[in-house]
Structures are given as structure tokens and as C-alpha cells.
Amino acid sequence: MVHGVAEAGFGGAAELYDRSRPSYPADAVEFVASTLGIREGARVCDLAAGTGIFTALVVDRGAQLIACEPVGGMRAVLRARLPRIDIVAGTAEALPFADGSLDAVTIMQALHWFDGPAATNELARVLRPGGRVGFAWNARDRSIDWVDRVWAIMDGVEKRAPWRDHAEPGAGQQFGDPNGWTQGRAGTFTVGFGPVHYAAFRHVQPTTPAGVVERVAGVSHVQVLPDHERQAVLDEVRAVLAEHPDTLGRTSLEIPYRTDCYWTERS
Numbered sequence: 672m673v674h675g676v677a678e679a680g681f682g683g684a685a686e687l688y689d690r691s692r693p694s695y696p697a698d699a700v701e702f703v704a705s706t707l708g709i710r711e712g713a714r715v716c717d718l719a720a721g722t723g724i725f726t727a728l729v730v731d732r733g734a735q736l737i738a739c740e741p742v743g744g745m746r747a748v749l750r751a752r753l754p755r756i757d758i759v760a761g762t763a764e765a766l767p768f769a770d771g772s773l774d775a776v777t778i779m780q781a782l783h784w785f786d787g788p789a790a791t792n793e794l795a796r797v798l799r800p801g802g803r804v805g806f807a808w809n810a811r812d813r814s815i816d817w818v819d820r821v822w823a824i825m826d827g828v829e830k831r832a833p834w835r836d837h838a839e840p841g842a843g844q845q846f847g848d849p850n851g852w853t854q855g856r857a858g859t860f861t862v863g864f865g866p867v868h869y870a871a872f873r874h875v876q877p878t879t880p881a882g883v884v885e886r887v888a889g890v891s892h893v894q895v896l897p898d899h900e901r902q903a904v905l906d907e908v909r910a911v912l913a914e915h916p917d918t919l920g921r922t923s924l925e926i927p928y929r930t931d932c933y934w935t936e937r938s
Contacts, residue, residue, distance in 0.1 A: 699930040775803050
């Protein structure tokens with residue numbers, strides 16, 4: 672079952688999502704690919720692949736890559752971007768794969784939407800013993816004042832969002848599981864998996880003032896707001912950019928991120 676906000680917020684604005692979201696830094700991609708063994712001969716699923724932002728970064732590594740995405744609008748953009756790879760509809764809680772048929776699963780910017788226990792059971796089912804799952808997020812780096820003010824506007828919108836703690840990697844992450852999917856930076860995933868390993872990388876998203884507004888507009892919880900509320904949120908963002916001394920009059924900006932990467936192995 673797809674979370675209602677994800678289905679409504681992403682399904683109708685997939686192209687906006689695709690052009691407004693940051694990519695992933697090369698060192699983070701290499702970390703995920705090397706630790707999960709994304710290489711020739713491996714059968715790998717990019718789960719909740721979205722529009723294929725990460726999928727496209729590992730498509731040429733020789734693995735048999737399958738993108739699994741439940742939202743039709745996202746799949747359409749993904750198929751246009753990567754017409755030659757296998758794309759299937761499916762959710763983390765009901766994966767369309769045979770038992771032990773995958774060597775690795777990647778989950779980028781999506782684990783927080785899953786039903787934790789059900790998804791863990793499915794991942795344990797479809798991965799072979801020794802297979803690995805990697806999950807990562809572009810966490811919001813709020814160390815720059817104008818960026819912090821923009822994300823502060825988002826704080827008011829995302830009060831009930833199933834987010835992880837962007838400020839503290841690995842801390843308090845539950846994802847629907849009362850016992851927590853990870854316990855700190857090197858904790859346990861859940862039954863059926865070994866320790867969770869962690870690495871962090873930093874990068875920036877080059878953009879423009881209009882691009883910052885689009886970045887906020889492409890967030891699912893903003894997309895599902897009534898039109899007048901959504902416009903009010905975007906107007907707040909425009910006001911920050913128009914008034915803050917570090918953005919006033921500038922035509923190019925950079926949004927910083929910390930990419931938190933985790934992986935664990937099927938026992």
C-alpha cells in the first residue's frame with residue numbers, strides 16, 4: 672500500500688519532482704555500489720526508484736538492474752529517462768520477486784514511507800543469504816542561514832510527515848517499527864539482517880531562486896496542500912530569497928546536503 676501523501680504528492684507532480692530534486696554525490700554513489708556489489712552478474716532492485724535519479728547513476732555498472740516504483744506518474748518519467756531497463760510496479764510490502772532472487776536492493780530517499788515490519792520481511796524474503804540492502808537520504812544541511820529559513824517554512828508543513836531526523840543521522844529512526852529500524856549509526860536493522868553500517872557524504876545542489884521555490888513545491892506535503900495554502904508557502908520562500916542579504920539580487924544559489932548512506936546484510 673502506498674502512503675496517501677506519497678501517491679497524491681508525487682503522482683501528479685513527477686516532472687516537477689524530477690527537475691527539482693538533488694542528485695547524489697559521486698563518492699556516495701561509489702560507496703553504495705561497491706558495498707552492495709552492483710556489478711556485472713548481480714541482480715539488483717532499485718526499490719521506490721521514483722523518477723530514476725539514482726537508478727541512472729548505476730545503470731552502466733553491468734548489473735541486471737530492475738527499477739520498482741509503485742506510483743504511475745513517477746514510473747512514466749523513469750521509463751522516459753531509462754527506456755531500456757526493466758521497470759515494475761510494486762511496493763516494499765509486496766515485492767514482485769521470487770524468494771532469494773536478488774543480490775542487492777537500493778532504497779534512496781524512500782525508506783521512511785514504508786511499513787517497517789512488513790517491508791523488512793519482504794526484503795529478507797527476496798534477498799539471497801548474504802545479499803545486501805542499502806538505503807540513503809539527501810538530508811537537509813541547515814548550516815547556512817537562508818537555507819535554514821527555507822527549511823523552517825517546510826517544518827510547519829511537514830508536522831506529520833514520516834521523516835527521519837535530518838539533524839541527527841541514525842537517531843530516533845522508526846519508520847513504522849516501534850523498535851526502530853536502526854539503532855544509531857551501527858545498530859540493527861531488524862530480524863534477519865546483520866549490523867547497520869553508516870557513512871556520510873556532502874554535496875551541494877546548484878540552483879537559482881526559482882529553482883529553490885521549485886524544490887519546495889516538489890515536496891509531497893506541499894503538493895497535497897489546497898492551492899491557496901500551497902501558494903502561501905511558496906510566497907514565504909520567495910520572501911526569504913528576496914529579503915535575505917545572502918540571496919538578495921543573486922541569480923545562482925547552492926543548497927547544501929549531507930547524504931547519509933546505510934547498508935546491512937541478509938543473514
